[in-house]
Amino acid sequence: PMMKELFGLNQLERDLESCLNLKKVIIVPGDSDQSDWVKKEMGRACARFLRKIAEPDQVIAVSGGSTMLAVAEMMMPSSAFKSTMFVPARGGVGEAVELEANYIASLMAKKTKGHYRMMHVPDQVSDQAYQTLLREPHIQEVLESLKRAHIVIHGIGNAMTMAVRRKSSQAVLDKLQREQAVGESFGYYFNRNGEIVYRVQSLGLKLDDLANAKNIIAVAGGSSKAEAIRAISTKVSRDILITDEGAAKAILSLE
Ligand code: F6P
Helix, strand or coil: CHHHHHHCHHHHHHHHHHHHCCCEEEEECCCCCCCHHHHHHHHHHHHHHHHHHCCCCCEEEECCCHHHHHHHHHCCCCCCHHHCEEEECECCCCCCHHHCHHHHHHHHHHHHCCEECCCCCCCCCCHHHHHHHHCCHHHHHHHHHHHCCCEEEEECEEHHHHHHHCCCCHHHHHHHHHCCEEEEECCEEEECCCCEEEECCCCECCHHHHHHCCEEEEECCCHHHHHHHHHHHHHCCCCEEEEEHHHHHHHHCCC
8 A cells, every 4th residue: 555655556546446437446556568577466466356355155257368367376375265166257269378268267276275167168169169069068067157256357458469369360350450449358349439349259258147246357457458448347347447557547548
């Protein structure tokens, strides 16, 4: 808290809460676009916050990405975590394994001495494969636990960055450009008004599932993610945002 006052971040947090209409904003100093340790600090802030709000016998759904990985690396055991089930929000996304929600859920369980489930499915599947996988008992179990998630923690990315990272087709890239997609989360791509303009056909958490969650926590920083964070906060992540000073200032200066 002392550090925050020093950096004037408390006021910035209140300003961003009212600008994005969120219940709570936590800001760490710096800009993760500039230095890697800022992402680690966001991870630490999220891990600490989770430890505070976690209750026994809960399901925590987690998405993938390097920011979620930073959260996982900072997690520590607690009595509530001992009976917590960490569940990946999605299958694989064609990214590096350590950025997959599966790996991150398992790492969180390992760090906290909790439990986890896996969802061994590719993220981008054909219609036919999708229908078949949906009938798998193992998959149904994971999807059921996602619907019951008390806490959802997720990353936010820039639309184009994510489409390229997932090696999406030229047709998809063109569509995102045409629709002026700015942000991505859970495989949904949003324009600046927070409208869904494209969705990756994949198994995992649906936006409707979020209605049941008590706490939805977005963790994303770096001034380059300002538009993406703003777009997604309006519709999806209506609760808690953990971000950095770079993103916070950039969001507030968007017109
Ligand atoms: O691919 C999973 C995911 O959580 C995306 O939904 C999100 O856009 C991205 O990762 C964020 O990744 P990073 O934290 O590495 O920027």
